[in-house]
Amino acid sequence: MVLDHEILIVGAGLAGLRAAVEASETADVAVVSKVLPTRSHSGAAQGGITAALGNEEEDQWEWHFFDTVKGGDYLGDQDVIEIMVKDAPRAIYELEHMGVPFSRTRDGRIAQRNFGGHTKGYGREPVKRACYVADHTGRVVLDTLYDQAIGRHVRFYGECYVLSLVFDDGRCCGVVTYDLATGGLHFLRAKVVLLATGGCGKIYRTTSNGFSTTGEILNLTFKEGIPLQDMEFIQFHPTGLFPLGILVSEAARGEGGILRNDAGEPFMERYAPSIKDLAARDVVSRAILTEVRAGRGIGGKGYVHLDLTHLGERKITEKLWEITSFARIYLGLDAVSQPIPVAPTCHYLMGGIPTDGDGRVRADQTARTVPGLYAAGECACVSIHGANRLGCNSLLDLLVFGRRSGKAMKDEVAGVKTLLTGRDPTKPVRERLAALTDREGPEKAHAIRLEMQIVMTDYGSVFRTEGALRQGIDAILALKERFSRVMVTNRGTSFNYDLMETVELGHQLDLCEVILVSALNRRESRGAHFREDLPQRDDQNYLRHTLAFCATGGPRIAYKPVVLGRFQPAVRAY
Numbered sequence: 001m002v003l004d005h006e007i008l009i010v011g012a013g014l015a016g017l018r019a020a021v022e023a024s025e026t027a028d029v030a031v032v033s034k035v036l037p038t039r040s041h042s043g044a045a046q047g048g049i050t051a052a053l054g055n056e057e058e059d060q061w062e063w064h065f066f067d068t069v070k071g072g073d074y075l076g077d078q079d080v081i082e083i084m085v086k087d088a089p090r091a092i093y094e095l096e097h098m099g100v101p102f103s104r105t106r107d108g109r110i111a112q113r114n115f116g117g118h119t120k121g122y123g124r125e126p127v128k129r130a131c132y133v134a135d136h137t138g139r140v141v142l143d144t145l146y147d148q149a150i151g152r153h154v155r156f157y158g159e160c161y162v163l164s165l166v167f168d169d170g171r172c173c174g175v176v177t178y179d180l181a182t183g184g185l186h187f188l189r190a191k192v193v194l195l196a197t198g199g200c201g202k203i204y205r206t207t208s209n210g211f212s213t214t215g216e217i218l219n220l221t222f223k224e225g226i227p228l229q230d231m232e233f234i235q236f237h238p239t240g241l242f243p244l245g246i247l248v249s250e251a252a253r254g255e256g257g258i259l260r261n262d263a264g265e266p267f268m269e270r271y272a273p274s275i276k277d278l279a280a281r282d283v284v285s286r287a288i289l290t291e292v293r294a295g296r297g298i299g300g301k302g303y304v305h306l307d308l309t310h311l312g313e314r315k316i317t318e319k320l321w322e323i324t325s326f327a328r329i330y331l332g333l334d335a336v337s338q339p340i341p342v343a344p345t346c347h348y349l350m351g352g353i354p355t356d357g358d359g360r361v362r363a364d365q366t367a368r369t370v371p372g373l374y375a376a377g378e379c380a381c382v383s384i385h386g387a388n389r390l391g392c393n394s395l396l397d398l399l400v401f402g403r404r405s406g407k408a409m410k411d412e413v414a415g416v417k418t419l420l421t422g423r424d425p426t427k428p429v430r431e432r433l434a435a436l437t438d439r440e441g442p443e444k445a446h447a448i449r450l451e452m453q454i455v456m457t458d459y460g461s462v463f464r465t466e467g468a469l470r471q472g473i474d475a476i477l478a479l480k481e482r483f484s485r486v487m488v489t490n491r492g493t494s495f496n497y498d499l500m501e502t503v504e505l506g507h508q509l510d511l512c513e514v515i516l517v518s519a520l521n522r523r524e525s526r527g528a529h530f531r532e533d534l535p536q537r538d539d540q541n542y543l544r545h546t547l548a549f550c551a552t553g554g555p556r557i558a559y560k561p562v563v564l565g566r567f568q569p570a571v572r573a574y
């Protein structure tokens with residue numbers, strides 16, 4: 001079946017929904033999501049959204065600008081970072097006008113809290129910059145934007161997997177979807193397509209990310225010849241609930257929580273003397289694992305304690321209710337009187353599909369873009385976050401660049417005519433699925449997935465070395481070979497998760513290779529990419545973005561310059 005829309009958005013997280021709300025002012029917009037729209041991972045965001053409103057204490061957009069550049073270890077592009085931080089207050093007030101019930105100060109203004117790496121006076125001391133709705137900010141904003149989109153007659157296709165991007169003469173003109181309920185394949189044709197499909201945290205064993213955060217669309221674009229940028233930069237959030245990896249938001253430290261080792265020592269004082277527990281995430285994650293490696297984890301084990309016990313029951317119940325309820329539900333402990341066991345957990349992809357500041361996908365190192373194709377949100381690399389994202393800057397990125405993509409798309413579609421009338425793009429997809437379901441083989445997807453997650457955790461996480469990365473690449477190549485003999489046991493057409501998860505796994509294995517090869521080629525340490533064999537930052541050779549291109553024999557690596565501006569690279573200490 002062919003379904004026509006002017007604008008097609010893949011992904012119903014905050015980036016996709018913000019774009020949909022914008023574009024639907026004048027265009028016919030549809031949103032496709034492989035989960036029910038409001039189950040998108042954005043709904044799990046807890047801590048908040050940054051904007052230099054200065055509601056609690058003095059703040060300036062220039063300080064937000066500096067913190068973001070420094071937080072990203074000078075790899076972020078300063079032209080787009082400036083756009084984002086200047087636009088932040090407007091983005092927050094707009095949400096307020098749409099109905100988001102932000103937490104309030106005593107005098108009724110939007111309340112703000114501390115978050116890691118956000119400072120006043122260019123690094124002097126922490127500043128309250130994150131606007132929040134208790135500790136379920138993402139849930140509330142997602143529901144509000146979904147409501148707005150429904151009110152603007154945006155069409156939703158829920159539980160539909162995008163399995164292929166369709167191009168006509170180099171222009172993206174739609175997608176092929178698999179309807180989970182029926183197993184039917186459809187061609188959704190459009191004049192422009194926005195990819196807003198989130199991150200890929202599920203390739204690691206321990207992650208804060210939801211089960212749908214598998215990243216296959218990143219690989220679909222890669223296979224179409226579009227580069228992936230800065231994929232070596234994967235953020236590990238310092239405080240995953242041990243051993244599950246479920247997130248304990250930085251809001252807990254923003255509200256005064258302290259990390260302690262086995263001796264009860266508040267060890268962050270040694271690693272980040274000025275802002276301690278509120279240092280950037282890469283710094284805190286390395287500090288925790290350094291404590292653990294030195295035998296100072298709790299009971300000598302692989303975790304430390306996050307201590308909230310001095311905050312008092314009232315503050316915890318009012319501001320950190322969801323976080324502490326996770327500790328109660330999953331570990332049976334009461335955070336009011338007991339410390340929470342935490343360890344780093346895979347959280348966020350700084351890299352992704354390269355775009356310009358209006359979401360247009362960039363084809364290579366030049367300013368050339370891919371006609372008809374846009375990307376926004378975590379799957380995109382604008383690049384705002386450089387080598388390490390600051391807390392609460394992701395939701396801001398989604399809102400600012402989601403809206404800008406929506407605007408650019410609605411302006412573009414007016415002049416585009418409907419394309420591709422001649423051929424059936426579902427045919428090759430049908431054949432690929434049939435090849436999977438018809439195959440008899442000894443391998444099972446779930447076993448390969450588990451091994452992939454262990455390989456990535458062992459060889460490509462917080463600490464990396466050349467030897468480990470090479471071992472990781474070899475292990476992933478061996479898993480890819482085994483994947484060619486994988487068998488899908490469920491041959492049904494209704495809710496066949498076995499089939500879809502196998503398709504996802506094939507893409508994930510390719511992505512792992514891109515990540516490890518990008519990391520191997522970056523012979524320095526910067527932000528979240530820490531090479532124990534090369535612990536220094538090397539601006540001479542690596543103050544540049546990695547671009548990985550699909551090629552025979554493995555990803556081909558190229559580089560492009562970073563856009564510098566007001567802030568020149570300097571020593572990064574907290």
Ligand SMILES: Cc1cc2nc3c(=O)[nH]c(=O)nc-3n(C[C@H](O)[C@H](O)[C@H](O)COP(=O)(O)OP(=O)(O)OC[C@H]3O[C@@H](n4cnc5c(N)ncnc54)[C@H](O)[C@@H]3O)c2cc1C
Nearest residue numbers: 011012013015034042045047048162198377378392394395
């Ligand atoms: C637990 C947690 C807490 C967080 N807290 C904060 C916070 O407080 N502040 C902050 O700034 N950031 C936070 N982050 C980060 C932030 O939430 C994410 O970066 C952001 O929500 C990603 O939004 P998105 O719109 O890009 O994609 P997502 O919200 O991840 O949505 C992806 C969408 O793409 C769809 N999709 C994916 N693949 C396909 C496919 N093949 N076919 C069809 N649809 C597809 C999915 O169905 C989904 O609708 C947090 C992240 C996590 C995991």
